[in-house]
Amino acid sequence: MRPRDAYAEPYRIKMVEPVRQISPEARRLAVERAGYNLFNLSSDDVYIDLLTDSGTAAMSDAQWSALMRGDEAYAGSRSFARLRRVVADITGYEHVAPAHQGRGAEHVLMMTLVRPGQRVPGNMHFDTTTGHIVLRGAEPVNLLRKQGYEVKSEEAFKGDVDLKALRTELEENAAAGRTPFVLMTVTCNSNGGQPVSMANIRQASELAHAYGVPFIFDCARYAENAYFIKMREPGYSQKSIKEIASEMFSYGDGCVMSAKKDGLANMGGFVAFRDEALYHRALEWVIPFEGFATYGGLSGRDMEALAVGLEEALDEAYLEERIGQVAYLADLLVDAGVPIITPAGGHGVYVDAAAFLPHIPQKEFTAQALAVELYLEAGVRGVELGMCAFGTTDPNSGEPIGPALELVRLAVPRRVYTDRHMAFVARAFEGLAARRDSIRGFRLTYEAPVLRHFTARFERI
Ligand code: F0G
Numbered sequence: 001m002r003p004r005d006a007y008a009e010p011y012r013i014k015m016v017e018p019v020r021q022i023s024p025e026a027r028r029l030a031v032e033r034a035g036y037n038l039f040n041l042s043s044d045d046v047y048i049d050l051l052t053d054s055g056t057a058a059m060s061d062a063q064w065s066a067l068m069r070g071d072e073a074y075a076g077s078r079s080f081a082r083l084r085r086v087v088a089d090i091t092g093y094e095h096v097a098p099a100h101q102g103r104g105a106e107h108v109l110m111m112t113l114v115r116p117g118q119r120v121p122g123n124m125h126f127d128t129t130t131g132h133i134v135l136r137g138a139e140p141v142n143l144l145r146k147q148g149y150e151v152k153s154e155e156a157f158k159g160d161v162d163l164k165a166l167r168t169e170l171e172e173n174a175a176a177g178r179t180p181f182v183l184m185t186v187t188c189n190s191n192g193g194q195p196v197s198m199a200n201i202r203q204a205s206e207l208a209h210a211y212g213v214p215f216i217f218d219c220a221r222y223a224e225n226a227y228f229i230k231m232r233e234p235g236y237s238q239k240s241i242k243e244i245a246s247e248m249f250s251y252g253d254g255c256v257m258s259a260k261k262d263g264l265a266n267m268g269g270f271v272a273f274r275d276e277a278l279y280h281r282a283l284e285w286v287i288p289f290e291g292f293a294t295y296g297g298l299s300g301r302d303m304e305a306l307a308v309g310l311e312e313a314l315d316e317a318y319l320e321e322r323i324g325q326v327a328y329l330a331d332l333l334v335d336a337g338v339p340i341i342t343p344a345g346g347h348g349v350y351v352d353a354a355a356f357l358p359h360i361p362q363k364e365f366t367a368q369a370l371a372v373e374l375y376l377e378a379g380v381r382g383v384e385l386g387m388c389a390f391g392t393t394d395p396n397s398g399e400p401i402g403p404a405l406e407l408v409r410l411a412v413p414r415r416v417y418t419d420r421h422m423a424f425v426a427r428a429f430e431g432l433a434a435r436r437d438s439i440r441g442f443r444l445t446y447e448a449p450v451l452r453h454f455t456a457r458f459e460r461i
Contacts, residue, residue, distance in 0.1 A: 001231055002320070004328050004419070010317035011415065014061060021047040021379045028376060035457025036372050036442060038381050047379030048421050049413070053347040054220075055101075055260035055267060056413035060312055063264070063305045070301030075292055079300035083270075083307040090242070090310060091219075091249040093272035095279030097286045100297025102220055102258020103128040104290050105269040109216070109256050110136045111285040112278070113180040121169045122183035122218075123161040124148070124190045127389075129183070129218060131451075138180075141169060148191050149404060151352055152342050156232040157197040159188030159225075161204050174211035182208040185218040186225035186248070193221065193326075193345025195228035198236065198248060205251035217255040222248065223262040224346035227319040241314045254278065261347070264309030264414060268298050318415075322346075326412050328419060332426035337433065341407070348411035353386060356432075357439055362387050362402040364441025364461055370432075371408045373439050378428035382408045388444075389453040 022030070022045055034040035043049060049056070071079045084096045099105035106129050114120060116137030124142045125133065133140040143165040148158045161184065173179045184201060188194045205215040226244040230236050236244055249255065254273035259265050271286075273279045283293050290296040295303070312318060323346055330344035339355035353367035360366040367386030374380050386406035394401055410425065432439075442458040 001324060001327065004324055007317075007320065007324075009321050009415075009418075010315070011060070019047055024376070027379055031372060031375055035445065036368070036460070037453075037456050037458065038371055038375060038383070039454050040457075041375070041381065045379070046375075046381045048417065048425060049381050050348070050410040050425070051381050051383050053261060053411040053413050054258065055265075056416060057260075057264045057266065057309070058413075058415040059264065059266070059305060059309070060415075062312070063308045066304040066308045067301040070299060070304045072300040073294075075294055077294045077300050077303070079303040079307070080294040083303040086307045086310050087270060087272055090245055090314070091255060091272055092246060093249065093252075093254055093274050095274070095276050096270055096272040097279065097282055097290075097293055098296030098298050098303065099269040099271060099286065099290045101260060101267060102218075102256065102269045103132070104297060105256040105258070105271040106132045106218075107289060108271050108282050108285040109254075110138075112282045113214075114138045115180070118178050118180050119169070119173055120180060120183060121161075121166060123159055123185055123196060124188050125183065126185060126189050126218065126220075127451075129185070142190075143169060144188070144191060148188070148194060151339070151355075151405070154343070156195075156343075157200060157228075158191060158194035158343075159186065159196040160200040161196070163200070163203055163207065166204060166207055170207060170211040170213065174213050179211070179213045181214040181216045181253075183216050183218055184252075185220075187221045187228070187346045189221070189347070192341040192350045193224070193347045195225045195232070195346065197233050198229050198244070199233070201248055202251050214253040215251060217249065217252050218257075219249075219255045220258040220261040221346055222255075222257075223313040223319060224323060226314075227316070227323055228346065230316075231323075241316055241319060245314065259306050259310070261414075262310075262313045263306045264313050265302065265306040268302050268306045270296070322412075322414060325417075325419065325422060329410065329412065329422040329425060332423060333429060336426055336430050338426075338429045348409050350385070351382070351408045351410065351429075352405070353408050354406040357436060359437065360439065360441040362406055363400050364443070365458065366441065367406040367408050368458065369439055369441050372442075373432055374408070374428060377431050378424065380410075380425050380428055382410045384453060385409050388456055 030045040110132040114136045118138040121141040145162045208215040259268040339352040341350040353370040390403035446457040
Protein backbone atom coordinates (compact mmCIF):
# COMPACT_ATOMS: atom_id res chain seq x y z
CA MET A 1 0.00 0.00 0.00
CA ARG A 2 1.30 3.46 -0.87
CA PRO A 3 1.88 5.98 1.95
CA ARG A 4 -1.18 8.05 2.73
CA ASP A 5 0.30 11.28 1.32
CA ALA A 6 1.33 9.67 -1.99
CA TYR A 7 -2.19 10.25 -3.31
CA ALA A 8 -5.34 12.21 -2.47
CA GLU A 9 -9.07 11.50 -2.51
CA PRO A 10 -10.09 10.62 -6.10
CA TYR A 11 -13.03 13.04 -5.88
CA ARG A 12 -13.75 16.58 -4.83
CA ILE A 13 -16.64 17.74 -2.67
CA LYS A 14 -19.68 19.26 -4.38
CA MET A 15 -22.16 19.25 -1.53
CA VAL A 16 -21.69 19.31 2.22
CA GLU A 17 -23.78 18.17 5.16
CA PRO A 18 -23.07 20.26 8.26
CA VAL A 19 -22.18 18.45 11.46
CA ARG A 20 -21.61 20.08 14.81
CA GLN A 21 -20.18 19.13 18.13
CA ILE A 22 -22.59 19.83 20.98
CA SER A 23 -21.13 20.88 24.36
CA PRO A 24 -19.78 18.37 26.90
CA GLU A 25 -22.73 19.13 29.17
CA ALA A 26 -25.22 18.55 26.32
CA ARG A 27 -23.49 15.24 25.53
CA ARG A 28 -23.74 14.21 29.16
CA LEU A 29 -27.48 14.90 29.18
CA ALA A 30 -28.00 13.21 25.80
CA VAL A 31 -26.27 9.99 26.77
CA GLU A 32 -28.03 9.89 30.13
CA ARG A 33 -31.39 10.28 28.34
CA ALA A 34 -30.28 7.46 26.01
CA GLY A 35 -29.85 5.10 28.97
CA TYR A 36 -26.12 5.03 28.06
CA ASN A 37 -26.99 3.18 24.85
CA LEU A 38 -25.56 4.98 21.80
CA PHE A 39 -28.26 3.44 19.56
CA ASN A 40 -30.73 5.67 21.44
CA LEU A 41 -28.91 8.92 20.58
CA SER A 42 -30.28 11.37 18.06
CA SER A 43 -27.75 11.67 15.24
CA ASP A 44 -27.99 15.46 15.73
CA ASP A 45 -26.12 14.94 18.98
CA VAL A 46 -23.30 13.01 17.27
CA TYR A 47 -20.31 14.85 15.79
CA ILE A 48 -18.57 11.99 13.97
CA ASP A 49 -20.67 8.91 13.45
CA LEU A 50 -18.69 5.67 13.21
CA LEU A 51 -21.59 3.43 14.29
CA THR A 52 -21.65 1.63 10.94
CA ASP A 53 -20.39 1.67 7.37
CA SER A 54 -23.76 0.30 6.26
CA GLY A 55 -26.06 2.54 4.25
CA THR A 56 -23.98 5.56 5.24
CA ALA A 57 -21.92 6.10 2.06
CA ALA A 58 -21.91 9.40 0.18
CA MET A 59 -23.35 8.93 -3.31
CA SER A 60 -21.54 10.29 -6.34
CA ASP A 61 -22.83 12.82 -8.87
CA ALA A 62 -23.39 9.89 -11.25
CA GLN A 63 -25.53 8.12 -8.66
CA TRP A 64 -27.59 11.24 -7.91
CA SER A 65 -28.21 11.73 -11.63
CA ALA A 66 -29.15 8.07 -12.05
CA LEU A 67 -31.94 8.55 -9.48
CA MET A 68 -33.80 10.64 -12.05
CA ARG A 69 -34.10 7.77 -14.48
CA GLY A 70 -35.55 5.42 -11.87
CA ASP A 71 -38.36 3.42 -13.45
CA GLU A 72 -41.00 2.87 -10.78
CA ALA A 73 -42.93 0.20 -12.67
CA TYR A 74 -44.21 -2.55 -10.36
CA ALA A 75 -43.34 -5.20 -12.94
CA GLY A 76 -40.64 -5.18 -15.58
CA SER A 77 -38.84 -2.06 -14.32
CA ARG A 78 -35.99 -1.14 -16.65
CA SER A 79 -34.06 0.00 -13.54
CA PHE A 80 -34.13 -3.59 -12.37
CA ALA A 81 -32.95 -4.74 -15.79
CA ARG A 82 -29.98 -2.38 -15.45
CA LEU A 83 -29.19 -3.59 -11.92
CA ARG A 84 -29.49 -7.23 -13.02
CA ARG A 85 -27.06 -6.67 -15.87
CA VAL A 86 -24.46 -5.07 -13.57
CA VAL A 87 -24.76 -7.84 -10.96
CA ALA A 88 -24.54 -10.57 -13.61
CA ASP A 89 -21.57 -8.83 -15.21
CA ILE A 90 -19.62 -8.67 -11.93
CA THR A 91 -20.61 -12.02 -10.44
CA GLY A 92 -21.37 -14.19 -13.46
CA TYR A 93 -24.62 -15.13 -11.70
CA GLU A 94 -27.39 -14.49 -14.23
CA HIS A 95 -30.36 -15.02 -11.92
CA VAL A 96 -30.76 -12.03 -9.64
CA ALA A 97 -33.53 -11.13 -7.20
CA PRO A 98 -33.48 -7.78 -5.42
CA ALA A 99 -34.13 -7.48 -1.69
CA HIS A 100 -34.66 -4.49 0.58
CA GLN A 101 -31.28 -5.06 2.29
CA GLY A 102 -28.84 -7.81 3.22
CA ARG A 103 -30.97 -9.48 5.85
CA GLY A 104 -33.90 -9.65 3.42
CA ALA A 105 -31.64 -11.49 1.00
CA GLU A 106 -30.48 -13.77 3.83
CA HIS A 107 -34.06 -14.55 4.75
CA VAL A 108 -34.75 -15.58 1.14
CA LEU A 109 -31.59 -17.72 0.99
CA MET A 110 -32.27 -19.53 4.27
CA MET A 111 -35.95 -20.17 3.50
CA THR A 112 -34.99 -21.50 0.07
CA LEU A 113 -32.17 -23.82 1.07
CA VAL A 114 -32.04 -24.48 4.83
CA ARG A 115 -34.15 -27.07 6.67
CA PRO A 116 -34.52 -27.54 10.44
CA GLY A 117 -31.75 -29.67 11.94
CA GLN A 118 -29.17 -28.75 9.29
CA ARG A 119 -25.82 -27.06 9.92
CA VAL A 120 -24.48 -24.11 7.92
CA PRO A 121 -20.67 -23.92 7.95
CA GLY A 122 -18.69 -20.84 6.99
CA ASN A 123 -15.69 -18.76 7.99
CA MET A 124 -17.71 -16.64 10.42
CA HIS A 125 -21.33 -15.64 9.95
CA PHE A 126 -22.50 -12.08 10.56
CA ASP A 127 -25.12 -11.66 13.37
CA THR A 128 -28.16 -11.34 11.09
CA THR A 129 -26.99 -14.38 9.12
CA THR A 130 -26.65 -16.32 12.35
CA GLY A 131 -30.12 -15.11 13.34
CA HIS A 132 -31.70 -16.33 10.11
CA ILE A 133 -30.01 -19.74 10.35
CA VAL A 134 -31.21 -20.14 13.94
CA LEU A 135 -34.73 -18.93 13.08
CA ARG A 136 -34.81 -21.70 10.47
CA GLY A 137 -34.09 -24.26 13.22
CA ALA A 138 -30.58 -24.90 11.89
CA GLU A 139 -27.14 -24.42 13.40
CA PRO A 140 -24.55 -21.84 12.31
CA VAL A 141 -21.01 -23.29 12.35
CA ASN A 142 -18.07 -20.85 12.38
CA LEU A 143 -14.84 -22.44 11.18
CA LEU A 144 -12.44 -19.50 11.07
CA ARG A 145 -8.76 -20.48 11.37
CA LYS A 146 -7.44 -19.92 14.89
CA GLN A 147 -5.21 -17.09 13.58
CA GLY A 148 -8.42 -15.22 12.78
CA TYR A 149 -9.13 -14.80 16.48
CA GLU A 150 -5.73 -13.33 17.41
CA VAL A 151 -5.84 -9.64 18.31
CA LYS A 152 -2.32 -8.66 17.27
CA SER A 153 -1.13 -10.39 14.16
CA GLU A 154 0.84 -10.06 10.96
CA GLU A 155 -1.47 -12.47 9.13
CA ALA A 156 -2.55 -11.18 5.71
CA PHE A 157 -5.80 -13.17 5.52
CA LYS A 158 -7.38 -13.51 8.93
CA GLY A 159 -10.78 -14.18 7.34
CA ASP A 160 -9.72 -17.58 5.93
CA VAL A 161 -11.74 -20.64 6.82
CA ASP A 162 -10.00 -23.60 8.49
CA LEU A 163 -9.98 -26.08 5.60
CA LYS A 164 -9.28 -29.09 7.79
CA ALA A 165 -12.20 -28.27 10.05
CA LEU A 166 -14.39 -27.66 6.99
CA ARG A 167 -13.48 -31.06 5.58
CA THR A 168 -14.40 -32.75 8.87
CA GLU A 169 -17.66 -30.82 9.05
CA LEU A 170 -18.57 -31.86 5.49
CA GLU A 171 -17.41 -35.44 6.02
CA GLU A 172 -19.69 -35.79 9.04
CA ASN A 173 -22.74 -34.02 7.67
CA ALA A 174 -22.89 -33.59 3.90
CA ALA A 175 -23.66 -37.18 2.91
CA ALA A 176 -26.46 -37.29 5.47
CA GLY A 177 -28.01 -34.19 3.85
CA ARG A 178 -27.24 -31.96 6.82
CA THR A 179 -25.21 -29.31 4.92
CA PRO A 180 -27.36 -27.06 2.71
CA PHE A 181 -24.36 -24.97 1.56
CA VAL A 182 -21.08 -23.43 2.70
CA LEU A 183 -21.22 -19.66 3.25
CA MET A 184 -18.09 -17.54 2.82
CA THR A 185 -18.28 -13.98 4.18
CA VAL A 186 -15.94 -11.56 2.37
CA THR A 187 -14.54 -9.58 4.08
CA CYS A 188 -15.28 -11.24 7.42
CA ASN A 189 -17.07 -8.55 9.44
CA SER A 190 -17.36 -10.46 12.70
CA ASN A 191 -13.60 -10.71 13.32
CA GLY A 192 -12.73 -7.19 12.24
CA GLY A 193 -13.44 -6.87 8.51
CA GLN A 194 -10.62 -9.29 7.74
CA PRO A 195 -10.03 -10.49 4.17
CA VAL A 196 -10.23 -14.01 2.77
CA SER A 197 -7.52 -15.12 0.33
CA MET A 198 -8.31 -16.36 -3.18
CA ALA A 199 -6.46 -19.59 -2.42
CA ASN A 200 -8.70 -20.22 0.56
CA ILE A 201 -11.85 -19.36 -1.40
CA ARG A 202 -10.82 -21.74 -4.18
CA GLN A 203 -9.95 -24.60 -1.86
CA ALA A 204 -13.06 -24.18 0.29
CA SER A 205 -15.18 -24.15 -2.85
CA GLU A 206 -13.46 -27.31 -4.17
CA LEU A 207 -14.14 -29.02 -0.85
CA ALA A 208 -17.81 -28.02 -0.83
CA HIS A 209 -18.25 -29.20 -4.40
CA ALA A 210 -16.42 -32.49 -3.71
CA TYR A 211 -19.13 -33.15 -1.13
CA GLY A 212 -21.90 -32.05 -3.50
CA VAL A 213 -22.65 -28.90 -1.51
CA PRO A 214 -23.20 -25.42 -3.05
CA PHE A 215 -20.72 -22.64 -2.22
CA ILE A 216 -22.34 -19.25 -1.52
CA PHE A 217 -20.82 -15.83 -0.77
CA ASP A 218 -21.99 -13.20 1.68
CA CYS A 219 -20.39 -10.51 -0.47
CA ALA A 220 -21.35 -7.29 1.36
CA ARG A 221 -17.71 -6.12 1.20
CA TYR A 222 -16.39 -8.17 -1.72
CA ALA A 223 -14.70 -5.22 -3.49
CA GLU A 224 -12.68 -4.42 -0.36
CA ASN A 225 -11.77 -8.11 -0.15
CA ALA A 226 -10.63 -8.06 -3.79
CA TYR A 227 -8.45 -5.03 -3.06
CA PHE A 228 -6.74 -6.87 -0.19
CA ILE A 229 -6.13 -9.84 -2.52
CA LYS A 230 -4.54 -7.51 -5.06
CA MET A 231 -2.30 -5.95 -2.39
CA ARG A 232 -1.37 -9.05 -0.43
CA GLU A 233 -1.73 -12.29 -2.40
CA PRO A 234 1.06 -13.35 -4.76
CA GLY A 235 0.00 -13.38 -8.41
CA TYR A 236 -2.71 -10.71 -8.19
CA SER A 237 -0.89 -7.37 -8.19
CA GLN A 238 -1.32 -6.93 -11.96
CA LYS A 239 -4.97 -7.93 -12.07
CA SER A 240 -7.85 -5.45 -11.99
CA ILE A 241 -10.31 -5.48 -9.09
CA LYS A 242 -13.02 -6.58 -11.52
CA GLU A 243 -10.91 -9.54 -12.69
CA ILE A 244 -10.19 -10.55 -9.11
CA ALA A 245 -13.87 -10.28 -8.19
CA SER A 246 -14.85 -12.32 -11.27
CA GLU A 247 -12.41 -15.05 -10.38
CA MET A 248 -13.69 -15.10 -6.81
CA PHE A 249 -17.34 -15.40 -7.87
CA SER A 250 -16.40 -18.08 -10.42
CA TYR A 251 -15.77 -20.45 -7.49
CA GLY A 252 -19.30 -19.95 -6.13
CA ASP A 253 -22.85 -20.94 -6.97
CA GLY A 254 -24.52 -17.79 -5.74
CA CYS A 255 -24.38 -14.90 -3.32
CA VAL A 256 -26.32 -12.72 -0.92
CA MET A 257 -25.35 -9.08 -0.70
CA SER A 258 -26.09 -6.19 1.59
CA ALA A 259 -25.53 -3.53 -1.06
CA LYS A 260 -25.43 -0.87 1.68
CA LYS A 261 -21.70 -1.55 1.90
CA ASP A 262 -19.78 -2.13 -1.35
CA GLY A 263 -22.84 -1.17 -3.40
CA LEU A 264 -22.22 2.43 -2.26
CA ALA A 265 -25.98 2.72 -1.85
CA ASN A 266 -27.98 3.85 1.15
CA MET A 267 -30.39 0.93 0.87
CA GLY A 268 -30.63 -2.35 -1.01
CA GLY A 269 -29.49 -5.92 -1.39
CA PHE A 270 -29.94 -8.94 -3.58
CA VAL A 271 -29.60 -12.67 -3.90
CA ALA A 272 -28.10 -14.11 -7.08
CA PHE A 273 -27.66 -17.66 -8.37
CA ARG A 274 -25.94 -19.45 -11.20
CA ASP A 275 -28.74 -21.99 -11.34
CA GLU A 276 -32.11 -20.89 -12.71
CA ALA A 277 -34.11 -23.52 -10.85
CA LEU A 278 -32.72 -22.27 -7.53
CA TYR A 279 -33.67 -18.72 -8.48
CA HIS A 280 -37.26 -19.81 -9.14
CA ARG A 281 -37.41 -21.47 -5.74
CA ALA A 282 -36.03 -18.30 -4.17
CA LEU A 283 -38.72 -16.19 -5.85
CA GLU A 284 -41.28 -18.05 -3.76
CA TRP A 285 -39.81 -16.17 -0.78
CA VAL A 286 -38.88 -12.93 -2.54
CA ILE A 287 -42.39 -12.20 -3.75
CA PRO A 288 -44.33 -12.58 -0.47
CA PHE A 289 -41.66 -10.97 1.75
CA GLU A 290 -39.64 -8.51 -0.33
CA GLY A 291 -41.80 -7.63 -3.32
CA PHE A 292 -42.25 -8.60 -6.94
CA ALA A 293 -39.21 -10.15 -8.69
CA THR A 294 -38.28 -6.88 -10.40
CA TYR A 295 -38.18 -4.61 -7.36
CA GLY A 296 -37.88 -6.70 -4.16
CA GLY A 297 -38.47 -3.86 -1.71
CA LEU A 298 -36.51 -1.27 -3.68
CA SER A 299 -37.75 1.71 -5.63
CA GLY A 300 -36.58 2.07 -9.23
CA ARG A 301 -34.34 4.96 -8.19
CA ASP A 302 -32.71 2.84 -5.46
CA MET A 303 -31.88 0.20 -8.07
CA GLU A 304 -30.41 2.84 -10.41
CA ALA A 305 -28.17 4.28 -7.68
CA LEU A 306 -27.10 0.79 -6.74
CA ALA A 307 -26.29 -0.23 -10.32
CA VAL A 308 -23.96 2.77 -10.59
CA GLY A 309 -22.52 2.31 -7.09
CA LEU A 310 -21.60 -1.33 -7.68
CA GLU A 311 -19.40 -0.28 -10.59
CA GLU A 312 -17.87 2.69 -8.76
CA ALA A 313 -16.83 0.45 -5.87
CA LEU A 314 -14.61 -1.54 -8.26
CA ASP A 315 -12.50 1.53 -8.99
CA GLU A 316 -9.02 0.96 -7.65
CA ALA A 317 -8.35 4.62 -6.86
CA TYR A 318 -11.50 4.67 -4.75
CA LEU A 319 -10.51 1.45 -2.94
CA GLU A 320 -6.98 2.63 -2.28
CA GLU A 321 -8.38 5.79 -0.68
CA ARG A 322 -11.00 3.86 1.27
CA ILE A 323 -8.83 1.08 2.68
CA GLY A 324 -6.01 3.61 3.10
CA GLN A 325 -8.19 5.81 5.29
CA VAL A 326 -9.08 2.94 7.60
CA ALA A 327 -5.39 1.98 7.81
CA TYR A 328 -4.55 5.64 8.51
CA LEU A 329 -6.92 5.74 11.48
CA ALA A 330 -5.47 2.44 12.70
CA ASP A 331 -1.92 3.80 12.47
CA LEU A 332 -2.83 6.94 14.41
CA LEU A 333 -4.40 4.85 17.15
CA VAL A 334 -1.41 2.51 17.37
CA ASP A 335 0.87 5.57 17.61
CA ALA A 336 -1.30 6.85 20.45
CA GLY A 337 -0.86 3.53 22.28
CA VAL A 338 -4.46 2.40 21.76
CA PRO A 339 -4.77 -1.41 21.55
CA ILE A 340 -6.56 -2.42 18.33
CA ILE A 341 -7.01 -5.52 16.19
CA THR A 342 -4.17 -5.67 13.67
CA PRO A 343 -3.82 -5.64 10.78
CA ALA A 344 -6.76 -3.24 10.38
CA GLY A 345 -9.67 -4.62 8.37
CA GLY A 346 -11.39 -3.07 5.39
CA HIS A 347 -14.23 -1.10 6.90
CA GLY A 348 -13.22 -0.10 10.38
CA VAL A 349 -10.88 -0.22 13.32
CA TYR A 350 -11.70 -2.48 16.25
CA VAL A 351 -10.45 -1.24 19.62
CA ASP A 352 -9.61 -3.82 22.29
CA ALA A 353 -11.57 -2.33 25.18
CA ALA A 354 -10.45 -5.02 27.63
CA ALA A 355 -6.82 -3.98 27.10
CA PHE A 356 -7.63 -0.25 27.15
CA LEU A 357 -9.70 -0.43 30.37
CA PRO A 358 -8.23 -3.46 32.18
CA HIS A 359 -9.70 -2.39 35.52
CA ILE A 360 -13.30 -2.88 34.33
CA PRO A 361 -14.37 -6.56 34.43
CA GLN A 362 -16.19 -7.87 31.37
CA LYS A 363 -19.41 -8.38 33.33
CA GLU A 364 -19.46 -4.61 33.86
CA PHE A 365 -19.59 -4.04 30.08
CA THR A 366 -16.05 -2.83 29.40
CA ALA A 367 -16.61 -2.03 25.72
CA GLN A 368 -19.89 -0.27 26.44
CA ALA A 369 -18.04 1.90 28.98
CA LEU A 370 -15.41 2.77 26.37
CA ALA A 371 -17.99 3.57 23.70
CA VAL A 372 -19.90 5.85 26.09
CA GLU A 373 -16.71 7.64 27.21
CA LEU A 374 -15.62 8.18 23.61
CA TYR A 375 -18.95 9.86 22.97
CA LEU A 376 -18.64 11.97 26.13
CA GLU A 377 -15.06 12.91 25.30
CA ALA A 378 -15.63 14.09 21.75
CA GLY A 379 -19.09 13.30 20.36
CA VAL A 380 -17.75 10.32 18.41
CA ARG A 381 -20.11 7.34 18.14
CA GLY A 382 -18.68 3.84 17.76
CA VAL A 383 -20.43 0.57 18.50
CA GLU A 384 -19.99 -1.94 21.31
CA LEU A 385 -19.18 -5.48 20.17
CA GLY A 386 -18.72 -7.30 23.43
CA MET A 387 -20.65 -8.40 26.49
CA CYS A 388 -23.84 -6.55 25.61
CA ALA A 389 -24.01 -7.56 21.94
CA PHE A 390 -22.77 -11.13 22.33
CA GLY A 391 -22.94 -12.04 26.02
CA THR A 392 -25.07 -14.95 27.21
CA THR A 393 -26.11 -16.36 30.57
CA ASP A 394 -25.01 -19.70 32.01
CA PRO A 395 -28.29 -21.63 32.33
CA ASN A 396 -27.08 -23.41 35.49
CA SER A 397 -25.36 -20.70 37.52
CA GLY A 398 -27.18 -17.69 36.02
CA GLU A 399 -23.76 -16.05 35.67
CA PRO A 400 -23.09 -13.92 32.58
CA ILE A 401 -20.76 -15.46 29.96
CA GLY A 402 -18.81 -12.99 27.86
CA PRO A 403 -17.52 -13.34 24.30
CA ALA A 404 -13.79 -13.89 23.68
CA LEU A 405 -13.23 -10.23 22.80
CA GLU A 406 -14.54 -6.95 24.23
CA LEU A 407 -14.39 -4.55 21.29
CA VAL A 408 -15.51 -1.11 20.21
CA ARG A 409 -15.80 -0.89 16.43
CA LEU A 410 -15.09 2.41 14.71
CA ALA A 411 -16.68 1.76 11.32
CA VAL A 412 -15.72 4.25 8.64
CA PRO A 413 -18.50 5.30 6.21
CA ARG A 414 -17.44 5.37 2.54
CA ARG A 415 -16.46 8.74 1.00
CA VAL A 416 -17.96 10.64 3.97
CA TYR A 417 -15.23 11.76 6.34
CA THR A 418 -11.80 13.25 5.71
CA ASP A 419 -8.48 12.40 7.30
CA ARG A 420 -9.00 15.40 9.61
CA HIS A 421 -12.02 13.63 11.05
CA MET A 422 -9.87 10.53 11.55
CA ALA A 423 -7.14 12.56 13.26
CA PHE A 424 -9.78 14.07 15.54
CA VAL A 425 -11.00 10.60 16.54
CA ALA A 426 -7.46 9.44 17.33
CA ARG A 427 -6.89 12.56 19.43
CA ALA A 428 -10.07 11.86 21.40
CA PHE A 429 -8.47 8.57 22.47
CA GLU A 430 -5.49 10.48 23.85
CA GLY A 431 -7.91 12.39 26.06
CA LEU A 432 -9.51 9.12 27.16
CA ALA A 433 -6.15 7.50 27.89
CA ALA A 434 -5.25 10.35 30.23
CA ARG A 435 -8.30 9.72 32.43
CA ARG A 436 -8.87 6.03 31.83
CA ASP A 437 -8.44 4.99 35.49
CA SER A 438 -11.49 7.01 36.51
CA ILE A 439 -13.76 5.35 33.92
CA ARG A 440 -16.35 3.06 35.50
CA GLY A 441 -18.42 0.13 34.26
CA PHE A 442 -22.16 -0.28 33.83
CA ARG A 443 -25.03 -2.49 34.91
CA LEU A 444 -28.12 -3.22 32.82
CA THR A 445 -31.45 -1.72 33.83
CA TYR A 446 -33.37 -3.06 30.82
CA GLU A 447 -32.69 -5.82 28.31
CA ALA A 448 -34.87 -7.33 25.60
CA PRO A 449 -34.93 -11.12 25.26
CA VAL A 450 -33.24 -11.06 21.80
CA LEU A 451 -30.73 -8.64 20.22
CA ARG A 452 -30.56 -6.76 23.49
CA HIS A 453 -27.80 -4.35 22.47
CA PHE A 454 -30.14 -2.32 20.26
CA THR A 455 -32.52 -1.35 23.07
CA ALA A 456 -30.68 -2.08 26.34
CA ARG A 457 -30.49 0.61 29.02
CA PHE A 458 -27.73 0.95 31.59
CA GLU A 459 -26.76 2.73 34.77
CA ARG A 460 -23.28 3.53 36.00
CA ILE A 461 -21.71 1.38 38.68
N1 F0G B 1 -23.69 -9.61 6.08
C1 F0G B 1 -22.68 -8.88 6.57
C2 F0G B 1 -21.28 -9.38 6.44
C3 F0G B 1 -22.95 -7.65 7.20
O1 F0G B 1 -21.94 -6.93 7.69
C4 F0G B 1 -24.30 -7.21 7.31
C5 F0G B 1 -24.62 -5.93 7.95
C6 F0G B 1 -25.31 -8.02 6.78
C7 F0G B 1 -24.97 -9.21 6.16
C8 F0G B 1 -26.74 -7.62 6.86
O2 F0G B 1 -27.03 -6.62 5.95
O3 F0G B 1 -27.72 -4.65 7.35
O4 F0G B 1 -28.19 -4.76 4.89
O5 F0G B 1 -29.44 -6.20 6.46
N2 F0G B 1 -23.80 -5.26 8.65
C9 F0G B 1 -24.04 -3.95 9.24
C10 F0G B 1 -22.87 -3.55 10.11
C11 F0G B 1 -25.36 -3.78 9.91
O6 F0G B 1 -22.97 -2.49 10.78
O7 F0G B 1 -21.85 -4.24 10.12
P1 F0G B 1 -28.15 -5.49 6.18
